[in-house]
Amino acid sequence: MAPKRILVVYAHPDDESFGPSAVLAKYARRGAVIAGLFATRGEHGNTGAQPAPSPVELGRLRECDLRDAAAVIGFRHLDVLGYEDGTLARVPERELEDRIMEAVRRDRPEVIITFGPGGITGHPDHLAIHRAATAAFYRARDEGLGVRELYYDAVGPEAAREMQLENLPDGCSNTWIDVSETYPVKIEALRIHGRHVLDAREMAERLEQNPQLVVPLHRAWPDVLPDEKVTDL
Ligand SMILES: [Zn+2]
Numbered sequence: 001m002a003p004k005r006i007l008v009v010y011a012h013p014d015d016e017s018f019g020p021s022a023v024l025a026k027y028a029r030r031g032a033v034i035a036g037l038f039a040t041r042g043e044h045g046n047t048g049a050q051p052a053p054s055p056v057e058l059g060r061l062r063e064c065d066l067r068d069a070a071a072v073i074g075f076r077h078l079d080v081l082g083y084e085d086g087t088l089a090r091v092p093e094r095e096l097e098d099r100i101m102e103a104v105r106r107d108r109p110e111v112i113i114t115f116g117p118g119g120i121t122g123h124p125d126h127l128a129i130h131r132a133a134t135a136a137f138y139r140a141r142d143e144g145l146g147v148r149e150l151y152y153d154a155v156g157p158e159a160a161r162e163m164q165l166e167n168l169p170d171g172c173s174n175t176w177i178d179v180s181e182t183y184p185v186k187i188e189a190l191r192i193h194g195r196h197v198l199d200a201r202e203m204a205e206r207l208e209q210n211p212q213l214v215v216p217l218h219r220a221w222p223d224v225l226p227d228e229k230v231t232d233l
Helices: 021-029 055-073 093-107 124-142 157-162 183-193 198-209
Strands: 005-010 033-040 077-083 111-114 149-153 175-178 214-221
Touching: 005 021, 005 093, 005 124, 021 033, 021 055, 021 175, 021 183, 021 214, 033 055, 033 093, 033 124, 055 077, 055 183, 077 093, 093 124, 111 124, 124 149, 124 214, 183 198
Parallel strands: 005 033, 005 111, 033 077, 111 149
Antiparallel strands: 149 214, 175 214
C-alpha cells in the first residue's frame, strides 16, 4: 500500500502521545510521512515538580520532550507555533485555521488527525484546535489540496460513559487500529513527556499494567456506513 501523508494538529506537547502515538508509529514504520503541528509549548502544565520550573523554562523543557517523543514515534516534521498555553480559545479562529492551512499546503497530508468536539478532556485549548483543524480540513478539500480523511481522537464505550463523551464523536469510535506491534512506543513517548508532566508519567504506568492493543478513532470524513468496520487509515 502506498505510504500516507499524515498531519496531526494538537494544542500541547503530549496530546499526540496520549492520543494516536501508537497509530502514528505503526504508519511511520510502514513508510508514512508524519507531520505534527502544535499550537503551544504547554508551559502552564502540571509538572508535579518541586520547585516548579518557571513557565518559560517549562515551555522550553516540554518542547524538548515533544521533539524527543516525536523522534521515537517517527515524526518527519514538527512545528510548534508558540501560542500561550491556555489561551487558544481567545485566538481568532480564522487565524488558527490559517496557520493550519500553512501546514497543509506545506505537508500536503492525505489524512488529518486532531481532537473531536469534546477535546477528550474538554480543555478549552483542545476545543479551539478541534474547531480550527476541522475548518482547515474542509477548506483544504474545497481548495483541492488532496486531504482525503479526517479523524478525531476517541475513547471506547466505557471511558465514554465515565468521561461523559458518549453523545460526541469523541465517545463514538468508528475506527479501530490494531497497534499490537507499536503500543510500546506509546508508553515510551509518554515516559518522555513524563519527565515534566505528572499525568503522562501516570498514564505510562497504567498502560504498562494494561496495554492498549487497539486504538479507537472517530472518522469524521468520509462518513462511516453503519455496517462498515474501519480498521485501517
Ligand atoms: Zn492537551
